[in-house]
Amino acid sequence: MTNIFNKRSSWVLPYFIFMVLFVVLPLVLIGFYALTDSNGHFTLSNLAAFFTDAKIINSFLVSMEVALENTIICILIGYPVAYILADKDLNKSAVTALLFILPMWINALMRTLATAEIFNTLGIQLGKGTLLFGMAYDYLPFMIYPIYNVLNKMDKSYAEAAQDLGASPMTVFTKVTLPLSMPGILSGVLMVFMPTVSTFAVSEILTNNTIQLFGSVIQEQFYNLMWNQGAALSFVMLIIIGITMYISPDKDEEAEGGLI
Amino acid sequence: MNKENVIINIEHLSKSFGDKKVLDDINFYINRGEFITFLGPSGCGKTTMLRIIAGFLNADSGRVTMDGNDLNGVPPHKRPLNTVFQRYALFPHLDVYDNVAFGLKLKKMPDDEIATKVSKALKLVSMTDYEDRDVNSLSGGQQQRIAIARALVNQPKVLLLDEPLAALDLKMRKDMQIELKEMHEKLGITFIYVTHDQEEALTLSDTIVVMNEGKIQQIGTPTDIYNEPVNSFVADFIGESNILNGTMIEDRKVNFIGHDFDCVDEGFGENVPVDVVVRPEDIYILSNLDAAQFVGTVQTCIFKGVHYEMTVLTDEGFELMIQDYNSFEVGSKVGFLIKPNDIQVMKKERTCNTFEGEMTSEESVEILGVEFDCGVREGLEKGDKVKVEVDFNKIDLQDNLDEGETNGSISFILYKGNHYHITVRTEEGFKVYVDTNDIWDKNDIVGIKIAPADMRITKISE
Numbered sequence: 001m002t003n004i005f006n007k008r009s010s011w012v013l014p015y016f017i018f019m020v021l022f023v024v025l026p027l028v029l030i031g032f033y034a035l036t037d038s039n040g041h042f043t044l045s046n047l048a049a050f051f052t053d054a055k056i057i058n059s060f061l062v063s064m065e066v067a068l069e070n071t072i073i074c075i076l077i078g079y080p081v082a083y084i085l086a087d088k089d090l091n092k093s094a095v096t097a098l099l100f101i102l103p104m105w106i107n108a109l110m111r112t113l114a115t116a117e118i119f120n121t122l123g124i125q126l127g128k129g130t131l132l133f134g135m136a137y138d139y140l141p142f143m144i145y146p147i148y149n150v151l152n153k154m155d156k157s158y159a160e161a162a163q164d165l166g167a168s169p170m171t172v173f174t175k176v177t178l179p180l181s182m183p184g185i186l187s188g189v190l191m192v193f194m195p196t197v198s199t200f201a202v203s204e205i206l207t208n209n210t211i212q213l214f215g216s217v218i219q220e221q222f223y224n225l226m227w228n229q230g231a232a233l234s235f236v237m238l239i240i241i242g243i244t245m246y247i248s249p250d251k252d253e254e255a256e257g258g259l260i
Numbered sequence: 261m262n263k264e265n266v267i268i269n270i271e272h273l274s275k276s277f278g279d280k281k282v283l284d285d286i287n288f289y290i291n292r293g294e295f296i297t298f299l300g301p302s303g304c305g306k307t308t309m310l311r312i313i314a315g316f317l318n319a320d321s322g323r324v325t326m327d328g329n330d331l332n333g334v335p336p337h338k339r340p341l342n343t344v345f346q347r348y349a350l351f352p353h354l355d356v357y358d359n360v361a362f363g364l365k366l367k368k369m370p371d372d373e374i375a376t377k378v379s380k381a382l383k384l385v386s387m388t389d390y391e392d393r394d395v396n397s398l399s400g401g402q403q404q405r406i407a408i409a410r411a412l413v414n415q416p417k418v419l420l421l422d423e424p425l426a427a428l429d430l431k432m433r434k435d436m437q438i439e440l441k442e443m444h445e446k447l448g449i450t451f452i453y454v455t456h457d458q459e460e461a462l463t464l465s466d467t468i469v470v471m472n473e474g475k476i477q478q479i480g481t482p483t484d485i486y487n488e489p490v491n492s493f494v495a496d497f498i499g500e501s502n503i504l505n506g507t508m509i510e511d512r513k514v515n516f517i518g519h520d521f522d523c524v525d526e527g528f529g530e531n532v533p534v535d536v537v538v539r540p541e542d543i544y545i546l547s548n549l550d551a552a553q554f555v556g557t558v559q560t561c562i563f564k565g566v567h568y569e570m571t572v573l574t575d576e577g578f579e580l581m582i583q584d585y586n587s588f589e590v591g592s593k594v595g596f597l598i599k600p601n602d603i604q605v606m607k608k609e610r611t612c613n614t615f616e617g618e619m620t621s622e623e624s625v626e627i628l629g630v631e632f633d634c635g636v637r638e639g640l641e642k643g644d645k646v647k648v649e650v651d652f653n654k655i656d657l658q659d660n661l662d663e664g665e666t667n668g669s670i671s672f673i674l675y676k677g678n679h680y681h682i683t684v685r686t687e688e689g690f691k692v693y694v695d696t697n698d699i700w701d702k703n704d705i706v707g708i709k710i711a712p713a714d715m716r717i718t719k720i721s722e
Binding site: 171 | 314315316335336337338342343345346347349350351352353362363366367410411414
């Protein structure tokens with residue numbers, strides 16, 4: 001008698017079940033809830049709310065703005081940090097790189113609560129500024145790491161070849177190092193921008209709920225048992241993420257971003 | 261040396277990485293338009309020297325001058341020379357045209373002039389019509405050509421090439437060698453070439469600089485270096501050779517492998533130990549034993565395409581390598597002849613190990629950074645500075661490191677016909693030379709043992 005568990009291909013079964021349970025099924029559920037009303041009848045009104053409800057549109061635009069600003073801040077701070085970490089003359093120990101990744105080991109919510117507490121103690125008014133600070137603090141490692149990874153693996157001879165051909169150190173950076181590290185930057189942008197749009201707790205804690213991000217709106221709807229409306233907004237969110245992934249350049253083997 | 265003709269002059273150049281001395285007081289000059297090759301095994305310092313000339317590394321001491329100007333402190337982008345890198349280093353984000361035009365664009369040259377120069381450079385390397393290609397889509401050989409075009413388009417006075425053909429397959433390498441040689445003749449600029457491939461160096465170069473362990477061993481034309489190696493390292497590294505211990509009996513007469521031979525060398529003195537080099541193709545092998553200078557038996561015979569390569573054992577017990585167009589049956593008795601012209605006699609660098617040390621008690625001496633038992637020595641006391649001499653064959657190498665007083669790794673092995681001459685480098689950086697019949701491999705770690713009776717200790721008078 002042949003036992004199907006002896007077949008090599010059947011080893012994939014546990015992973016298949018896992019994927020169905022935790023990836024496919026939730027997606028199907030989101031789609032289902034998004035396209036039905038509370039009685040289970042098909043409707044597009046939940047989705048239409050995204051385009052008509054002023055509060056939702058507003059929070060979405062604010063989210064995009066905050067995400068854009070956060071991404072730019074993360075690039076501006078993260079790139080130089082990654083550059084220094086990857087430069088073997090400037091950074092002689094691997095421990096320094098670890099130090100920047102270390103905050104990721106602490107729960108983001110706890111870090112955010114602590115940050116808010118520090119602002120309160122210092123008497124700084126919570127608002128947009130503190131929100132951006134907290135966001136950058138949370139997401140900076142996600143920007144540093146892929147850029148560091150690309151720079152670290154980059155063959156030094158590219159920079160040397162450029163120098164050899166007459167490029168000053170500044171030109172070497174703008175004409176060779178920066179273009180070659182673009183895959184890392186793009187990877188970082190993907191990992192900072194979209195998660196920022198969908199955050200909710202951070203904005204609540206760091207702005208005292210004065211700024212509502214898209215993620216908070218979704219969370220609020222689920223909290224108020226508006227499953228279908230919440231699912232519809234999540235659905236929109238997923239489509240936007242999908243589009244961003246799609247339009248970002250293909251990742252061939254040269255362009256390794258590191259984390260994804 | 262004609263000063264007018266010298267383009268690069270290197271004086272007292274030294275460089276260390278940590279404790280390791282990579283370049284040790286290098287002096288030489290390069291003539292305008294010369295094809296010069298730095299040749300040596302990996303780690304000999306040849307690439308370091310090239311990188312110092314290119315400006316990617318700074319020397320610890322000494323200087324490099326180009327056309328009389330000191331290059332010290334001049335950054336690479338301001339040096340009038342260009343490099344072809346070992347793994348090409350073509351910019352992956354630019355196409356072929358932009359790679360080649362990179363240097364010209366930085367000079368803010370007008371676009372039409374750049375276009376003309378780029379197409380001329382691509383024509384030189386036979387890569388016309390490849391302008392729009394992505395560099396990653398090119399084969400290794402094609403990338404190599406683009407790398408050469410990218411360097412040459414800037415019209416450097418000197419072109420540096422760092423093992424440019426190492427990554428290509430044999431056939432491609434041979435073709436590129438011919439093309440490089442032609443390019444050099446056509447352009448008339450100076451080529452500085454780095455390789456570990458002696459055949460490549462012999463084929464391409466006007467001048468070869470043979471390097472080992474940070475020192476120049478010999479500078480000369482390919483024929484000089486092949487026919488008249490100055491020491492056993494060069495003889496061993498360049499081509500195949502039989503390197504043997506010999507004794508210079510008098511001028512034009514040398515004894516080795518148990519026979520006296522006429523040679524053409526003079527001025528060594530009488531009864532002086534020397535190293536003798538005979539190339540395998542220079543030993544004539546005959547079936548007529550009566551006409552021979554010495555006789556032996558064929559041990560192996562391998563067909564190598566053009567010639568046969570044979571190892572023979574002489575009746576006196578020396579193993580020799582011979583190349584001949586005719587094959588001789590294994591086991592057959594044959595005779596040999598060597599012409600006086602084909603015997604290269606070299607001064608021995610040393611005839612025994614000489615260590616400087618200090619007596620640590622009446623019966624122990626510190627040499628090679630450790631204490632050796634030397635037996636009771638009359639007339640020597642603790643603290644005396646001494647010179648200790650040990651014959652090559654009196655040093656005992658041990659597999660078991662604990663049995664040695666100190667240990668080291670085998671850095672160079674030379675077969676001398678009936679024994680191996682081995683260089684052992686101790687952890688402290690001392691070199692110990694050993695004659696042995698045991699077979700060791702390069703980089704083996706061995707224990708070093710010296711019997712007390714084998715040390716000749718003399719006090720150094722201060």
